Amino acid sequence: MTQAQLQETANLPAHSPEPGGTNWRTYFTFSTDHKVIGIQYLVTTFFFYLVGGALATAVRTELATPESDFVSREVYNGLFTVHATVMIFLWIVPAVTGGFGNFLVPLLIGARDMAFPRLNALAFWMIPPAGILLLCSFFVGSPGAGWTSYPPLSLTYDKAGEAIWILSVLVLGTSSIMAAVNFIVTIFMMRVPGMTLNRMPLFCWAMLATSALALLGTPVLAGALILLAFDLIVGTAFFNPTGGGDPVVYQHMFWFYSHPAVYIMILPVFGMISEILPVHARKPIFGYKAIAYSSIAISFLGLIVWAHHMFTSGTPPWLRMFFMINTMIIAVPTGIKVFSWLATIWGGKLRLNSAMLFAMGFISMFVIGGISGVMVASVPFDIHVHDTYFIVAHIHYVLFGGSVFGMYAGLYHWFPKMTGR
Numbered sequence: 210m211t212q213a214q215l216q217e218t219a220n221l222p223a224h225s226p227e228p229g230g231t232n233w234r235t236y237f238t239f240s241t242d243h244k245v246i247g248i249q250y251l252v253t254t255f256f257f258y259l260v261g262g263a264l265a266t267a268v269r270t271e272l273a274t275p276e277s278d279f280v281s282r283e284v285y286n287g288l289f290t291v292h293a294t295v296m297i298f299l300w301i302v303p304a305v306t307g308g309f310g311n312f313l314v315p316l317l318i319g320a321r322d323m324a325f326p327r328l329n330a331l332a333f334w335m336i337p338p339a340g341i342l343l344l345c346s347f348f349v350g351s352p353g354a355g356w357t358s359y360p361p362l363s364l365t366y367d368k369a370g371e372a373i374w375i376l377s378v379l380v381l382g383t384s385s386i387m388a389a390v391n392f393i394v395t396i397f398m399m400r401v402p403g404m405t406l407n408r409m410p411l412f413c414w415a416m417l418a419t420s421a422l423a424l425l426g427t428p429v430l431a432g433a434l435i436l437l438a439f440d441l442i443v444g445t446a447f448f449n450p451t452g453g454g455d456p457v458v459y460q461h462m463f464w465f466y467s468h469p470a471v472y473i474m475i476l477p478v479f480g481m482i483s484e485i486l487p488v489h490a491r492k493p494i495f496g497y498k499a500i501a502y503s504s505i506a507i508s509f510l511g512l513i514v515w516a517h518h519m520f521t522s523g524t525p526p527w528l529r530m531f532f533m534i535n536t537m538i539i540a541v542p543t544g545i546k547v548f549s550w551l552a553t554i555w556g557g558k559l560r561l562n563s564a565m566l567f568a569m570g571f572i573s574m575f576v577i578g579g580i581s582g583v584m585v586a587s588v589p590f591d592i593h594v595h596d597t598y599f600i601v602a603h604i605h606y607v608l609f610g611g612s613v614f615g616m617y618a619g620l621y622h623w624f625p626k627m628t629g630r
């Protein structure tokens with residue numbers, strides 16, 4: 210880097226400050242400051258986390274006795290459908306990408322803001338209305354076909370509730386695509402001079418891998434949902450078997466997005482853990498390049514494993530074999546990360562504060578989620594546990610023990626940076 214370039218970099222303000230400073234009112238405006246937007250995402254999504262938790266509590270209350278004595282069957286179906294949709298599309302996905310990503314990526318790469326600040330603000334402001342819309346579906350007959358919304362069940366269930374569910378998820382998906390474009394352009398174009406990709410903080414590698422997945426996968430989900438909406442409202446038969454449609458095509462399109470969605474929810478958290486552990490272990494990260502490139506490997510492999518959700522959907526044996534092997538291979542880059550984290554804390558001077566405890570809790574919980582993932586990747590085992598609570602437990606180890614523990618670690622770790630307290 211030349212002296213002139215260094216000088217130019219030093220003169221840049223750290224971020225684009227709000228005119229008139231930042232006070233609490235700023236957080237209710239169409240602010241284009243990436244830090245304000247990051248906080249807006251985190252606070253909004255945390256609110257929906259509480260909503261999703263209340264829905265889960267209602268589900269468990271109903272399950273406390275064998276009879277349906279707390280809510281009706283229709284409401285119960287609505288409760289678990291909206292619980293899953295809220296937790297995935299209104300809490301974890303926007304919190305780890307829009308929340309932590311917006312706040313941290315520009316700071317970590319030395320950019321003044323995201324590449325497209327107004328697009329960034331627009332992506333955030335699509336989330337609250339879509340969330341409120343989804344919750345309002347309880348007033349018109351809630352969607353009850355599960356968060357996967359498989360036809361023909363979703364076509365025969367409550368039409369108004371299902372239509373609202375589709376519209377809400379479409380809006381949230383659009384917001385996610387906008388955020389992904391913004392992250393990719395920001396990371397490629399706006400790094401401070403001298404920061405090559407191989408010198409970039411690991412969280413930025415994770416956000417790059419995540420954004421690629423969101424950009425490739427989400428449009429396919431949008432396509433599936435638009436076709437489903439046609440079947441539901443106009444009466445076409447893309448997926449409706451009574452009109453000659455094929456419901457399995459919906460499953461392929463849905464999981465082409467929704468398997469990568471798991472990595473959209475966990476890769477940024479991997480990145481956060483890779484930033485947090487070295488600080489509190491007071492040792493540099495072990496295996497920087499291995500962690501960085503394994504994010505890209507997970508991202509690529511994540512795109513070619515979707516039919517492992519469909520081993521009981523009549524898929525031919527050779528196809529099952531292909532998806533089983535690909536799925537098991539994902540354990541390799543994931544294992545590389547886990548062992549690199551363990552090597553990072555090995556022999557370190559650990560500071561066991563809240564961030565570190567959550568980060569280490571993340572590792573143990575996520576390993577259970579990951580190993581049960583290898584178990585269900587195996588066709589003969591999966592056929593027996595398909596649609597059972599084994600799968601429910603597996604996904605909650607990954608998303609709660611994994612993503613949410615990691616987010617708590619991140620909140621404790623960066624809280625002073627975010628609030629000045």
Ligand SMILES: [Cu+2]
Nearest residue numbers: 468515517518
């Ligand atoms: Cu999957």
